[in-house]
Amino acid sequence: MSQLETNKAVQMVNITKTFGSLVANDKVCLDIHKGEILSLLGENGSGKTTLMNMLSGIYLPDSGQIFVDGKEVSIASPRDAFNLRIGMIHQHFKLVPVLTAAENIILGLNENRLVDLKTVAARVKEICDRYGFVVEPYKKVYDMSVSEKQTLEIVKVLYRGADILILDEPTAVLTPQETNMLFDVMRNMKADGKSIVIITHKLHEVMEISDRVAVLRKGHYIGDIATCDTNPQQLTDMMVGRAVSLNIDRPEPENIRECLVVKDLTVLDVDGVKKLDKVSFTAYGGEILGIAGISGSGQKELLEAIAGLQIVEPGSSMMYTAKESDKAVELAGCNSMDIKKMGVRSAFVPEDRLGMGLVGSMSIPDNMMLRTYGNGRSIFTDRKAPKGMAEKVVEELQVMTPGLSAPVRRMSGGNIQKVLVGREIAANPSLLMTAYAVRGLDINTSYTIYHLLNEQKKQGVAVMYVGEDLDVLLELCDRILVLCAGKVSGIVDGRTAKKEEVGLLMTHLGQEAEA
Amino acid sequence: MGQLIALIQAAVVFGTVIMFGAVGEIVTEKAGNLNLGVPGIMYLGGICGLMGAFYYEMANPEPSAFMCILIAMLCAFLASMAGGLIFSFLTITLRANQNVTGLTLTIFAGGFANFFGGSLNKLAGGVGQINVAATSAAFRKTPAFFANMGDVGVLLSAFGFMVYLALIIAILMNWFLNKTSVGLNLRAVGESPATADAAGINVTRYKYLATCIGAGISGLGGLYYVMDYTKGTWDSDGGIERLGWLAVALVIFTTWKPKRSIWGSYLFGMLFWLYFYIPGLTRSSQEIFKMLPYLVTVIVLIVVSMRRSRDDQPPAHLGLPYFREER
Numbered sequence: 102m103s104q105l106e107t108n109k110a111v112q113m114v115n116i117t118k119t120f121g122s123l124v125a126n127d128k129v130c131l132d133i134h135k136g137e138i139l140s141l142l143g144e145n146g147s148g149k150t151t152l153m154n155m156l157s158g159i160y161l162p163d164s165g166q167i168f169v170d171g172k173e174v175s176i177a178s179p180r181d182a183f184n185l186r187i188g189m190i191h192q193h194f195k196l197v198p199v200l201t202a203a204e205n206i207i208l209g210l211n212e213n214r215l216v217d218l219k220t221v222a223a224r225v226k227e228i229c230d231r232y233g234f235v236v237e238p239y240k241k242v243y244d245m246s247v248s249e250k251q252t253l254e255i256v257k258v259l260y261r262g263a264d265i266l267i268l269d270e271p272t273a274v275l276t277p278q279e280t281n282m283l284f285d286v287m288r289n290m291k292a293d294g295k296s297i298v299i300i301t302h303k304l305h306e307v308m309e310i311s312d313r314v315a316v317l318r319k320g321h322y323i324g325d326i327a328t329c330d331t332n333p334q335q336l337t338d339m340m341v342g343r344a345v346s347l348n349i350d351r352p353e354p355e356n357i358r359e360c361l362v363v364k365d366l367t368v369l370d371v372d373g374v375k376k377l378d379k380v381s382f383t384a385y386g387g388e389i390l391g392i393a394g395i396s397g398s399g400q401k402e403l404l405e406a407i408a409g410l411q412i413v414e415p416g417s418s419m420m421y422t423a424k425e426s427d428k429a430v431e432l433a434g435c436n437s438m439d440i441k442k443m444g445v446r447s448a449f450v451p452e453d454r455l456g457m458g459l460v461g462s463m464s465i466p467d468n469m470m471l472r473t474y475g476n477g478r479s480i481f482t483d484r485k486a487p488k489g490m491a492e493k494v495v496e497e498l499q500v501m502t503p504g505l506s507a508p509v510r511r512m513s514g515g516n517i518q519k520v521l522v523g524r525e526i527a528a529n530p531s532l533l534m535t536a537y538a539v540r541g542l543d544i545n546t547s548y549t550i551y552h553l554l555n556e557q558k559k560q561g562v563a564v565m566y567v568g569e570d571l572d573v574l575l576e577l578c579d580r581i582l583v584l585c586a587g588k589v590s591g592i593v594d595g596r597t598a599k600k601e602e603v604g605l606l607m608t609h610l611g612q613e614a615e616a
Numbered sequence: 617m618g619q620l621i622a623l624i625q626a627a628v629v630f631g632t633v634i635m636f637g638a639v640g641e642i643v644t645e646k647a648g649n650l651n652l653g654v655p656g657i658m659y660l661g662g663i664c665g666l667m668g669a670f671y672y673e674m675a676n677p678e679p680s681a682f683m684c685i686l687i688a689m690l691c692a693f694l695a696s697m698a699g700g701l702i703f704s705f706l707t708i709t710l711r712a713n714q715n716v717t718g719l720t721l722t723i724f725a726g727g728f729a730n731f732f733g734g735s736l737n738k739l740a741g742g743v744g745q746i747n748v749a750a751t752s753a754a755f756r757k758t759p760a761f762f763a764n765m766g767d768v769g770v771l772l773s774a775f776g777f778m779v780y781l782a783l784i785i786a787i788l789m790n791w792f793l794n795k796t797s798v799g800l801n802l803r804a805v806g807e808s809p810a811t812a813d814a815a816g817i818n819v820t821r822y823k824y825l826a827t828c829i830g831a832g833i834s835g836l837g838g839l840y841y842v843m844d845y846t847k848g849t850w851d852s853d854g855g856i857e858r859l860g861w862l863a864v865a866l867v868i869f870t871t872w873k874p875k876r877s878i879w880g881s882y883l884f885g886m887l888f889w890l891y892f893y894i895p896g897l898t899r900s901s902q903e904i905f906k907m908l909p910y911l912v913t914v915i916v917l918i919v920v921s922m923r924r925s926r927d928d929q930p931p932a933h934l935g936l937p938y939f940r941e942e943r
Binding site: 157180189207210212213216 | 798817
């Protein structure tokens with residue numbers, strides 16, 4: 102065995118995996134070296150997660166070989182993967198909320214007949230001290246923040262003695278500060294001799310953290326390159342297969358007018374806890390207002406309050422002015438039905454596409470009808486108009502669908518989003534609210550969505566864009582409203598604001614610095 | 617005082633039937649399987665235990681008490697496990713809808729039990745009812761060691777051994793679920809099978825075992841009903857099914873904690889028999905009192921949902937199928 106091969110922790114050779122007719126991985130070869138941080142880059146549906154799931158024992162490859170430390174192995178279950186010292190931190194956390202941290206860590210290990218949490222806690226502390234984590238062993242997972250849960254996932258994998266760690270989009274839900282902390286931990290683990298694979302599609306993170314980048318496109322392995330020899334533009338071209346402009350358009354706002362004036366908006370949740378606390382701002386027609394914040398800071402409640410889906414407290418005011426008129430109407434205290442009856446044309450693209458936005462088991466035309474079912478005069482439904490609308494959306498937004506009559510849930514996330522945005526835009530809104538409109542979408546589809554939003558902006562629509570990727574918010578939005586624990590911690594200009602500045606506002610540190 | 621003791625004794629006997637049913641169903645549901653076939657499984661346990669005892673007593677003119685108990689328990693446990701196995705195969709391997717499968721199992725097993733119960737009656741001499749006297753006596757033999765404890769002793773020693781067995785199983789299951797590694801894994805399977813799977817737990821095996829063993833325990837409730845409650849006879853009056861549904865209600869009442877099923881089942885028994893000790897009730901007003909256990913369950917549900925304690929919720933993945941490669 103040559104020197105080069107002994108340096109390889111894992112070799113995957115000619116791995117193929119199909120789901121029905123879909124080829125998720127086609128003869129993919131990938132090497133993971135010892136003591137490196139490897140970025141696995143690719144668009145959605147390029148097969149990154151599928152490939153790593155085969156390494157962690159979730160899926161079985163249809164064909165191909167896997168070598169760990171030079172020996173051919175078969176990984177049929179997650180247990181086999183642990184035994185080979187491979188551990189994966191999944192994008193959707195694999196934790197049981199009603200159990201404590203320590204209980205989650207020892208799940209499935211069966212080290213002792215009886216559960217001995219004290220010993221576990223001591224060993225957890227050892228791991229934490231070594232790499233610079235904090236985990237409270239007796240805290241229930243349902244009481245944890247997202248970053249605590251992620252830390253717990255990493256500790257869980259380390260507790261099992263993993264030397265090869267796979268992190269699937271670990272930064273998707275973290276603030277910039279939390280991301281930096283995670284990267285520090287990753288560097289500590291690398292210094293300790295561990296191999297780390299990070300799946301991501303955030304290019305600047307790839308550049309910052311990794312030693313080497315491997316690129317997948319549509320299930321094929323495109324190639325690998327040392328991070329220091331490449332740049333974001335080249336990586337994007339590899340990922341997409343052709344040159345793509347990375348810059349998001351930001352046309353100058355024209356003919357600005359007040360569309361929605363929100364004043365002292367307060368919303369309580371069922372327990373009486375303030376989810377929004379005296380939120381005041383103005384959304385202008387002809388501009389995109391970004392809304393940033395750690396997840397759960399009140400973004401959802403804000404959009405739902407405007408859409409009439411939340412009960413607002415007395416004293417709240419939301420004055421809405423339509424595109425063509427100058428008469429303002431009060432939305433506070435109205436439910437969604439009232440708002441519709443008043444002729445308010447607000448469109449809402451909710452975070453939960455298949456829960457609140459569309460009905461998964463219904464076809465595209467049927468989903469189009471959801472908006473207009475009240476318009477018909479006879480007791481029978483009019484299927485022609487929605488069908489025409491569906492055809493138009495599918496054609497204009499290039500929706501990939503097995504057929505108009507197929508249930509929408511059979512489509513990919515990006516196409517589902519296109520149908521939803523298409524329907525909302527077709528209603529010719531004055532106010533367009535989107536929540537995490539590009540979450541889980543690949544670069545191409547994301548840019549299509551950005552383009553659609555910009556089109557609406559040019560037509561004088563007030564666009565509200567709740568986002569999680571600060572780079573996108575800073576490139577797309579004219580102004581950015583930052584929410585922190587239900588309060589507005591600042592409204593900054595998207596053209597001049599710095600990322601760190603927004604990050605600080607998100608974590609409340611901005612206010613403390615002012616005070 | 618005498619009346620109170622009588623009420624408590626009636627409540628304990630009644631409660632033991634549903635305690636078996638509920639503890640078995642808790643184990644099943646902790647693995648994420650909502651088996652609404654509990655009444656059916658109790659039917660299976662009852663009729664098969666009875667059949668085993670009947671044939672044993674027919675073949676042996678002088679049956680030994682030990683063999684009576686062993687055969688009846690074994691028949692009841694294995695038949696109930698077979699019911700659990702049918703449910704497991706349909707819902708875990710074939711991923712059929714759990715509600716439909718469970719309800720169908722109840723209907724099937726009810727028919728099965730009453731068919732063979734009727735046949736046994738006929739075999740035993742046509743008009744008369746079967747009576748497995750020796751087995752029933754063995755099941756109803758009261759222990760002697762509480763004898764010299766006065767009133768309390770009378771109360772404690774009034775029951776056959778299965779009353780104490782139910783207590784032991786409930787306590788054991790509570791310990792198993794909360795203190796052992798296997799119990800922890802089992803709870804994880806019911807809460808989040810994908811998590812359990814990624815942690816290296818064999819989800820399918822856990823679900824099968826929990827459902828079959830749970831069904832076996834539930835089935836003992838049916839056996840106890842036949843051997844003690846109705847003293848070794850068979851009635852095709854649907855009594856087992858009625859108690860089976862109460863066992864399902866008791867699972868909710870206990871918020872999926874076996875130790876609460878101990879006092880919960882006795883409380884249900886007290887509430888159920890209360891009408892007997894309240895003077896001046898007519899046949900129709902009695903029925904209103906028999907409703908009390910269900911009413912209490914509804915109240916518990918309301919209280920639990922108002923408190924919204926995360927620890928009193930049903931297993932998060934209860935009633936849902938799991939398939940690893942789903943995407």
